[in-house]
Amino acid sequence: MTHPDQTATQPGPPVPDPATGTATRHNPRTDLWLRVSPFAVAWVVTLIMIIVSVIAFPSSIKFSGLSTLTPLIGVLVIASLGQALVIGTGGIDLSSASVITLVGLAFVRYSNGEQTHVIKGLVAAIVVGLLCGLINGIAVEFLKLSPLVSTLATGQVMLGIATVWYEGGANSLSLPKNWLDFSSHTVHGVSYTLILGIVLALLLSVLLSRTLGGRRLSAASTSIMTSRYQGIQVRRLRGGTYVLASLFYTIGGVLLAGTIGTPTLSLGNPYQLASIVAVVLGGASLAGGRVHPGAVLAGALFLAFINQDVQIAGWASGIQAVVQGVVLIAAMLVGSVSGFRNLHKKRSRSPLSRSTKGS
Numbered sequence: 001m002t003h004p005d006q007t008a009t010q011p012g013p014p015v016p017d018p019a020t021g022t023a024t025r026h027n028p029r030t031d032l033w034l035r036v037s038p039f040a041v042a043w044v045v046t047l048i049m050i051i052v053s054v055i056a057f058p059s060s061i062k063f064s065g066l067s068t069l070t071p072l073i074g075v076l077v078i079a080s081l082g083q084a085l086v087i088g089t090g091g092i093d094l095s096s097a098s099v100i101t102l103v104g105l106a107f108v109r110y111s112n113g114e115q116t117h118v119i120k121g122l123v124a125a126i127v128v129g130l131l132c133g134l135i136n137g138i139a140v141e142f143l144k145l146s147p148l149v150s151t152l153a154t155g156q157v158m159l160g161i162a163t164v165w166y167e168g169g170a171n172s173l174s175l176p177k178n179w180l181d182f183s184s185h186t187v188h189g190v191s192y193t194l195i196l197g198i199v200l201a202l203l204l205s206v207l208l209s210r211t212l213g214g215r216r217l218s219a220a221s222t223s224i225m226t227s228r229y230q231g232i233q234v235r236r237l238r239g240g241t242y243v244l245a246s247l248f249y250t251i252g253g254v255l256l257a258g259t260i261g262t263p264t265l266s267l268g269n270p271y272q273l274a275s276i277v278a279v280v281l282g283g284a285s286l287a288g289g290r291v292h293p294g295a296v297l298a299g300a301l302f303l304a305f306i307n308q309d310v311q312i313a314g315w316a317s318g319i320q321a322v323v324q325g326v327v328l329i330a331a332m333l334v335g336s337v338s339g340f341r342n343l344h345k346k347r348s349r350s351p352l353s354r355s356t357k358g359s
Helices: 026-057 065-090 098-113 115-142 147-167 177-184 193-208 214-220 224-229 234-260 272-279 294-312 318-351 353-356
Strands: 015-016 023-026
Touching: 023 234, 026 193, 026 224, 026 294, 026 353, 065 098, 065 193, 065 214, 065 234, 065 272, 065 294, 098 115, 098 147, 098 177, 098 318, 115 177, 115 234, 115 353, 177 193, 177 234, 177 318, 193 214, 193 234, 224 234, 234 353, 272 318
Parallel strands: none
Antiparallel strands: 015 023
């Protein structure tokens, strides 16, 4: 008789492998490891990085350092969560920086520095951001344009509109004081922006793993044809990721504008590559697949502390871009090696490889 505690760890019934047609047993331990490992690895590496940063630069954990750093980390977390949704479908959003810049200028333009016009400015920024995401989603998923080229092109259009607004008077406007106070407010040195970023990461994790829509999106991201056979609206779900991503960029953009005080045409530039790097550091593949918001949060923290260390060390500003590029390449190499090993293991276990070895 099997003990109740042992049933959870025993392999499940044989499941046909779509690649080989043979029956393989479902192992709960393997599934648990696949779910936990990206999250665990990302956080272990990040915690090591934070400890090294604190030891090398103790000033980074002082109240003044945290109050300056945590709002920028929060914006990076929020922007990276949006980018993660798009990368999960196998796409990429190179318009993220332009969306952040455009919504920041839309907010300052329509709020006009008046505390009573904050809601008006927020509504304008949200409408602009959602429209940008809708255009990207239609271009990529319905018009079948390359996400790399189409989002780069739409980003240039958005930046052009932002330039017109900026030169048309937005450069002389300031944000409402109540929004400036809210964006810069902290709790024991930790900004509201970072707290919101953590909350959004938790909500997105629940959305992707616990809701029907999230599970359908994961299915549409990993296997398009199978999802279509199951009746899932693949194009709508995948196109919707660009809209939801732009909503995240909008939240980050208006909070960043409040943190800086006066939006400029370079408002979103630091988050163009950084958001992609943070997602890859979180274990996501640029080819698409399951994303882990908690791991993306860890990746954003890792990258933020590296950037801060570069600045505290007094290195040239260009070194920060060099570091981001190197970290991205290293993370992609690690992911490629891991993927190659998994593929090699699968092939070595296939009946064809075993029969070949036997012959």
